[in-house]
Amino acid sequence: MKHILLPTDFSENSWNAISYAIHLFKDDACTFYLLNTYTPVIYHVEYVLGYPAQFGLEDTIRNTSLEHLKTLKQRISDTFGNNSNHEFQTMARFDTLISGIHDFMESHTIHMIVMGTKGATGAEEVLFGSNTVQVFKNVKCPVLAIPDGFIYITPSSILFPSDYGLAYHTSQLEPLLALAKTHHSRIDILHVLTTDLSEVQLNNKASLQKILPQGNHEFHDLKGDNVMRGILAYQEKNAVDMLAMINNKKSFFENIFFKSTVNQIGFHLTAPFLVMPSQLNTQKTKTT
Numbered sequence: 001m002k003h004i005l006l007p008t009d010f011s012e013n014s015w016n017a018i019s020y021a022i023h024l025f026k027d028d029a030c031t032f033y034l035l036n037t038y039t040p041v042i043y044h045v046e047y048v049l050g051y052p053a054q055f056g057l058e059d060t061i062r063n064t065s066l067e068h069l070k071t072l073k074q075r076i077s078d079t080f081g082n083n084s085n086h087e088f089q090t091m092a093r094f095d096t097l098i099s100g101i102h103d104f105m106e107s108h109t110i111h112m113i114v115m116g117t118k119g120a121t122g123a124e125e126v127l128f129g130s131n132t133v134q135v136f137k138n139v140k141c142p143v144l145a146i147p148d149g150f151i152y153i154t155p156s157s158i159l160f161p162s163d164y165g166l167a168y169h170t171s172q173l174e175p176l177l178a179l180a181k182t183h184h185s186r187i188d189i190l191h192v193l194t195t196d197l198s199e200v201q202l203n204n205k206a207s208l209q210k211i212l213p214q215g216n217h218e219f220h221d222l223k224g225d226n227v228m229r230g231i232l233a234y235q236e237k238n239a240v241d242m243l244a245m246i247n248n249k250k251s252f253f254e255n256i257f258f259k260s261t262v263n264q265i266g267f268h269l270t271a272p273f274l275v276m277p278s279q280l281n282t283q284k285t286k287t288t
Contacts (some may be wrong), residue, residue: 002030005104005113005141007097009036010068013116015075017146020272021114022080024144024152027182033108034072035091036065037100065092097131101139112175114144117269136247136275142175145273155183155241155272161190161231164201166248166278168208175276176244180213187217188238192230235270244274 004021008014021032038061069090076088093100101113117132135143158180170177180187189208197205205219224230234240 002028002111003033003109004030005033005035005101005108005110007035007037007101007113007115008069008072010072011116013146013148015072016148016150017114017116018072018076019079020146020150020152021144022076022083022086024114024155024179025086026083027085029085031087031089033089033091033104033110034069035093035100035104036069037093037095037097038062038065039094039096062092062094066090098134098138101135105139105141110141112142112144113139114146117145117147140277140279142277143275145269145275147269147271147273150272153241155179155185157239158185158187158242158244158274159190159231159234159238159240159271160187160244161192161227162205162208162246163227164191164197164204164208166246167204168211168246170211172246172276172278173211175274177211177213179242179274180216185216185241187212187244188234188240189217189219190230190234191219191221192225192227193221193223194225240271242272242274243269244276246278247275248278 002025006018006021069092073088073090132145179185222230222234
């Protein structure tokens with residue numbers, strides 16, 4: 001049984017991510033958790049201090065959140081019908097997105113988070129703009145980010161850029177390997193050549209080759225000095241249904257994404273983006 005967290009702000013972008021997840025895992029036994037985190041639109045000090053004017057505001061917002069979650073669950077049922085493999089649970093939490101996810105994961109085992117890349121119109125910076133990157137950075141769980149308006153297609157081709165700076169282990173790549181197995185995906189490993197590979201890089205490449213499914217992956221070398229431009233150049237000439245990377249602070253991942261603006265990331269993200277932490281959250285929790 002897979003446990004998939006679906007953060008939602010009730011925007012069409014988050015609905016698109018939910019739809020993608022349901023399609024992607026249609027043949028897997030899954031519990032999907034629809035999570036809405038909410039705070040007052042104006043979150044001033046007087047709210048925290050409990051000024052009289054703010055009494056009752058949390059209850060009002062919570063009731064609205066619960067009603068929207070009920071409507072969302074019905075929309076899923078109306079759109080996708082009854083899949084005996086799938087169960088949906090709704091959660092409303094008075095919290096910020098990042099803190100809400102952390103708290104939720106303290107009591108639930110989550111195998112993947114699937115979310116959109118921006119929020120409701122006019123509130124991107126509060127909801128799923130910079131927060132998408134913050135989830136990449138701060139949550140030790142695989143995250144699949146779905147670009148706005150992306151229509152589901154089977155991920156037959158998955159692009160996996162690597163600088164071979166990390167000694168890979170099967171556990172790190174399990175989300176990628178599982179998706180590739182389910183959907184019979186080809187994994188294309190892309191290395192943008194800046195210099196010749198060191199002995200360490202060669203060893204890491206060799207270990208990666210042993211981990212990946214035999215006969216259904218291919219290594220590509222592309223000359224250049226900029227990884228992002230290399231990825232874009234590859235995508236221009238080849239079909240890419242999903243992009244996958246390991247989030248490792250010592251790799252090019254951080255230089256590409258954490259030092260870029262949200263707008264730049266959104267502009268470059270044209271396919272679903274799977275981010276796998278270099279170290280998973282090892283805390284053992286009981287799913288409730």
